[in-house]
Amino acid sequence: MRHSPLRIGVIGYGYWGPNLVRNFHARLDAEVAAVADVDEQKLAQVHLHYPSIQCVSDAISILHDPRIDAVAIATPPSTHFALARKALEIGKHVLVEKPMAMTSIEAQALIGLARARKRILMVGHTFIYTSSVQKIRSLIENGELGDLYYIDSVRFNLGLLQGDASVLWDLAPHDLSIFLYLVDERPTAVQAFGQVHIGAEKKEIATVTIRYESGFHAHIHVSWISPVKIRLTLIGGSRKMIVYDDVEPTEKVRIYDKGVSLKESGESVTAFNPIYRAGDVLIPALDRREALEREISHFLNCIQMGVTPLSDGESGLAVIRILEAAEMSMAQNGAFVPLSR
Numbered sequence: 001m002r003h004s005p006l007r008i009g010v011i012g013y014g015y016w017g018p019n020l021v022r023n024f025h026a027r028l029d030a031e032v033a034a035v036a037d038v039d040e041q042k043l044a045q046v047h048l049h050y051p052s053i054q055c056v057s058d059a060i061s062i063l064h065d066p067r068i069d070a071v072a073i074a075t076p077p078s079t080h081f082a083l084a085r086k087a088l089e090i091g092k093h094v095l096v097e098k099p100m101a102m103t104s105i106e107a108q109a110l111i112g113l114a115r116a117r118k119r120i121l122m123v124g125h126t127f128i129y130t131s132s133v134q135k136i137r138s139l140i141e142n143g144e145l146g147d148l149y150y151i152d153s154v155r156f157n158l159g160l161l162q163g164d165a166s167v168l169w170d171l172a173p174h175d176l177s178i179f180l181y182l183v184d185e186r187p188t189a190v191q192a193f194g195q196v197h198i199g200a201e202k203k204e205i206a207t208v209t210i211r212y213e214s215g216f217h218a219h220i221h222v223s224w225i226s227p228v229k230i231r232l233t234l235i236g237g238s239r240k241m242i243v244y245d246d247v248e249p250t251e252k253v254r255i256y257d258k259g260v261s262l263k264e265s266g267e268s269v270t271a272f273n274p275i276y277r278a279g280d281v282l283i284p285a286l287d288r289r290e291a292l293e294r295e296i297s298h299f300l301n302c303i304q305m306g307v308t309p310l311s312d313g314e315s316g317l318a319v320i321r322i323l324e325a326a327e328m329s330m331a332q333n334g335a336f337v338p339l340s341r
């Protein structure tokens with residue numbers, strides 16, 4: 001069945017908003033009807049590139065526009081909750097950037113509202129829509145890696161320092177959404193440390209350790225004070241291991257047939273007889289389509305078909321619960337903070 005194009009309002013045209021506008025604009029099943037930004041200079045940019053798109057400085061007028069079916073919110077995180085709540089109350093479908101809100105109570109309120117109004121609520125966990133992460137998930141699901149041991153993620157760059165969010169709330173949602181998507185087991189506890197060097201209170205470096213009951217272990221290191229850009233995730237399993245380097249232009253995922261086990265002598269296993277296995281390295285061919293294009297296509301499809309998004313409100317909430325526990329751990333000098341079920 002062919003649907004008429006969905007009319008989209010984009011709120012926030014700073015760094016990320018233009019990517020949303022570009023991707024929605026390129027589609028046949030969507031039309032960007034309006035863009036809102038409080039900054040007139042940003043609106044002048046919209047007008048320059050897309051003269052047919054209506055530009056407004058007040059997001060509320062987009063939310064009240066009956067011609068608009070859905071909104072994409074790409075404003076600073078502290079504004080997400082109020083804008084998304086208003087949008088859902090008025091009856092719009094919502095794609096809200098990560099982190100979806102600043103507390104789990106706010107996130108739960110948005111989930112409840114979307115359910116009550118029967119509207120799609122999707123969170124911009126862009127990385128789970130990359131062909132790399134999708135490929136890794138299928139490898140894990142098919143048992144290629146064997147038993148999962150760990151995920152280790154490093155996400156460094158010089159900036160972009162945010163005014164209203166620490167590096168933990170800005171960058172760690174990417175890694176957390178990837179972990180939650182890849183690993184079926186739910187985490188049980190979180191330990192975190194953070195450092196402030198440049199600003200007054202927003203941490204620019206953070207490390208987070210996440211515990212799981214099975215012994216599987218996840219670790220994240222995020223930083224805004226790095227001379228180079230690094231986006232590296234290592235996933236270790238009993239059979240194979242993966243290095244996912246998102247900065248690599250083409251060969252982003254490498255699957256190593258490597259491992260170590262202990263030599264068994266009769267009944268006993270001795271730690272002093274490790275056997276290292278070093279087989280082939282496989283670099284799978286991946287779909288080169290932009291992740292945001294796939295994300296937006298999924299959002300539009302979820303609206304048209306009434307399907308729950310992969311990155312729904314619940315996944316946004318799961319990320320926020322871990323961020324809150326990490327904040328609590330930092331405040332307690334790195335104590336492990338249990339995650340409520």
Ligand SMILES: NC(=O)c1ccc[n+]([C@@H]2O[C@H](COP(=O)([O-])OP(=O)(O)OC[C@H]3O[C@@H](n4cnc5c(N)ncnc54)[C@H](O)[C@@H]3O)[C@@H](O)[C@H]2O)c1
Nearest residue numbers: 012013014015016036037038039059074075097098124126
């Ligand atoms: N999914 C991704 O990969 C990804 C990448 C980058 C940023 N983001 C997210 O996108 C969001 C925006 O980040 P950014 O880097 O573009 O920030 P930014 O500060 O560059 O842009 C935010 C824009 O929102 C505007 N704005 C602020 N309050 C507004 C309001 N009430 N109404 C209308 N406009 C308003 C600002 O004027 C600014 O132009 C953040 O939540 C960030 O985490 C997501």
